[in-house]
Amino acid sequence: MTTELARRIAFTIGALFLFRLGTQIPVPGVAVHGGFAADRIAPLSIFSLSLFPYLTAAILVQLVAVVWRRLRALDRSGEAGRRKLARFTLILALLLAAFQAFGIASVMRQMPGLVVDPGDWFVLSATASLVGGVLVMIWLSEQITRRGIGNGLALMLSVSIVASLPSEVASFFTQLRRGAISGNALVGNASLLIVVVALIVFVESARRNVPVQFAARRVGEHLLPSCSTVLPIKINSAGYLLPATVAPWAISIPVVIAGVIFGSDDGSWVEAITANLEFGEKAHIILGSITIFTLAFVYTAFVVDPDHAAESLARQGGVIPGVTPGEATATYLDRVVSLTTAIGATYLAAISLIPEVFLAYGNALVYKMGGGAALIVVCTILDLQTQVREISLTNRGGVRR
Structure with missing residues (x-):
């Protein structure tokens, strides 16, 4: 160290x-x-x-x-x-x-x-x-x-x-001793958490590498030879905070506003909609999936700009083999980003809505940590691992060993 x-x-x-x-x-x-x-x-x-x-x-x-x-x-x-x-x-x-x-x-x-x-x-x-x-x-x-x-x-x-995890674990074992839950439920919860963590690590580390060829070019007094490299595109370019965090607002805020404007007395249409959009209800799962999927595409369009990437490659003399520089390169990158985002958005929706799916089918005890919480913790650890590696391989003054 x-x-x-x-x-x-x-x-x-x-x-x-x-x-x-x-x-x-x-x-x-x-x-x-x-x-x-x-x-x-x-x-x-x-x-x-x-x-x-x-x-x-x-x-x-x-x-x-x-x-x-x-x-x-x-x-x-x-x-x-x-x-x-x-x-x-x-x-x-x-x-x-x-x-x-x-x-x-x-x-x-x-x-x-x-x-x-x-x-x-x-x-x-x-x-x-x-x-x-x-x-x-x-x-x-x-x-x-x-x-x-x-x-x-x-x-x-x-x-x-x-x-908050120690209290959750203690609650599990307390309920297990009292017979409120079975040992199979506890094993199922642990197994599911391991599978989810493994999936998060796999997807967050995955990249779609687009091959790029740079021609020989002069930078100042130096002549850089031609070289081949890749343009890495994350499978989940939308990250782990925005889609999972904004989706509940997108569902709840219109209902709250409707309740304030039209009232939410028992038997009203607002009350009926609110009941069907509660956490764990099938309508909430479907609407939540659509919202997360849409937000993933919207935010990816903000953080990944194919036109800007194509212009940068053209300025630096880089080309994608078999693709004409300029507009054709932007179109190709847009298609690649769209395909990877579709996979990433599906993954985000699945991870975020796992607790609701179990709750909807009567298993409220399984996977209490929640998909969004697991995403935050695991992605934070992965980021820490990357930074520790970078600092360990860098000398004082910013020069890599």
Whole structure:
């Protein structure tokens, strides 16, 4: 282990320790010594909102960039443009956090015995504490990304997921002892989790390598000889956060808005639609699959631009064997990306909806971790592995060994 790698790992561990410490600091004014809140201190901590407001803001900005060319150009205009985009994301995240924190604080003061002094001052202080907690977590995630190892946002989400696993495992064994579940269900859950993790590792590591031939060319005073290489295209170019995270919103938000506008009294059509779109219902599974599939294609179109790739190859003198440079190359790359995205979108939908499928057929105990959680944790570990390898093979000064 190099000194640089050890330093980065130590910094990451320290930052994650601070993150976990923050989840144990209660919101000011909460009666944590009372019976109601004593065993629920984590959900009422200053880090209660987690990084979801920031994640939501980042996803919304990326979705807008898909349809707004000017915003997309900022991301490709260099460091200054990316800083502007980061500022937009931060401002939106804080606005979302303030809205959510105010709602949580307003509900908390109405719960008897939870708040010491349920007045306006509590709502103001609790809102400020929750928003401040989001700001601290954003800062910590950025510090991990810059000075530590791995992606700070993904690491903190993964740590939150992994931290809940011991209680889930303990719950399984408690139910097993009581006879609430059978040993076969426990073995089935473990086997399914192993299969899912193996599938995630396989697909996230898979690439469709497009052969590229570069002619001899001069760069400055150097003459580069002709060479053959490949253009790797990920099977899952959409990543693991956006489709699985946005899909539930796309389903629930229209229903919530319809309930607010038309009412949701028992027997109304809104109530009937809401009942059929609950987690585990067949309509929710079908609509969720379609939404994830569509979002995977939309976001891949944002991160993988065949026209831009074709122009870059043409500028550098690269050609795909058997394909004419220019528009024909863009069309060929678009066809390859579409085929790989179809596979990746099917994989994302399957992984994300596995828990619902089991719930729909009466097996609510199987695979409690969830497909989205498994995606986040496994992909974070794969990213860590890649970065550790890169840092281990790089000397001080950025020169590879």
